[in-house]
Amino acid sequence: DIVMTQxxxxxxxxPGQPASISCKSTQSLxxxxxxxxxxxxxxKPGQPPQFLIFEVxxxxxxxxxxxxxxxxxxxxxxxxxxxEADDVGVxxxxxxxxxxxxxxxxxxxxxx
Amino acid sequence: EVQLVESGGGLVQPGGSLKLSCAASGFTFSGxxxxxxxxxxxxxxxxxxxxxxxxxxxxxxxxxxxxxxxTMSRDDSKNTAYLQMNSLKTExxxxxxxxxxxxxxxxxxxxxxxxxxx
Numbered sequence: 690d691i692v693m694t695q696x697x698x699x700x701x702x703x704p705g706q707p708a709s710i711s712c713k714s715t716q717s718l719x720x721x722x723x724x725x726x727x728x729x730x731x732x733k734p735g736q737p738p739q740f741l742i743f744e745v746x747x748x749x750x751x752x753x754x755x756x757x758x759x760x761x762x763x764x765x766x767x768x769x770x771x772x773e774a775d776d777v778g779v780x781x782x783x784x785x786x787x788x789x790x791x792x793x794x795x796x797x798x799x800x801x
Numbered sequence: 802e803v804q805l806v807e808s809g810g811g812l813v814q815p816g817g818s819l820k821l822s823c824a825a826s827g828f829t830f831s832g833x834x835x836x837x838x839x840x841x842x843x844x845x846x847x848x849x850x851x852x853x854x855x856x857x858x859x860x861x862x863x864x865x866x867x868x869x870x871x872t873m874s875r876d877d878s879k880n881t882a883y884l885q886m887n888s889l890k891t892e893x894x895x896x897x898x899x900x901x902x903x904x905x906x907x908x909x910x911x912x913x914x915x916x917x918x919x
Contacts, residue, residue: 728902728907730909737896737898737909737910737911737912738846738898738900738909739909740907740908740909743904743905743907744904747904747905749905749907750905781845781846783846785902788848788851788862789848789862789864790836790838790848790851791848792845792846792848794845795845
């Protein structure tokens with residue numbers, strides 16, 4: 690199975706400041722079709738997950754452009770350019786290049 | 802709009818059975834793989850399994866930890882996927898989500914809570 694490792698475990702961010710989350714996989718997520726199967730999603734308290742980013746850097750409809758994803762191969766980053774109060778929750782990366790789907794352990798983001 | 806709605810959760814005794822449903826709309830259900838993921842309270846996400854499309858013979862793959870107790874199926878005429886759970890254990894207590902991947906159409910359901918307790 691592909692292991693996904695996220696860092697840091699938690700972040701406390703002042704509103705308006707940037708935040709960055711790292712995700713590393715034990716195998717390349719680059720498929721032979723040219724796509725890299727890495728998702729980012731957010732789980733707000735008491736809510737189901739909601740997708741933010743697909744294929745490393747593509748925002749889902751309705752996701753603010755404050756959120757951006759980057760990386761390749763086995764190393765990926767989610768950046769929030771200016772954190773807002775509504776961004777609190779646990780952020781996860783997930784690979785879907787093969788089953789079982791595997792997830793990072795999550796990064797809890799809170800507001801200072 | 803892609804939408805997934807789970808149902809069928811509830812309280813069940815250890816050793817019992819439960820069947821969850823995942824009703825889909827807003828996309829071509831018959832052409833989409835469906836995944837099940839669960840989350841115990843305060844924990845991370847755990848993959849349960851995947852059911853593929855008719856073109857792939859409705860092939861299923863399960864988490865090894867389930868030891869053959871769960872079975873996925875689907876009814877494309879009803880745009881619904883199912884998760885039959887047998888021989889339930891207390892450690893199966895979790896919120897169960899169905900999810901669809903596939904680029905910008907990716908979506909999660911709201912989840913259904915399964916509680917296994919005597």
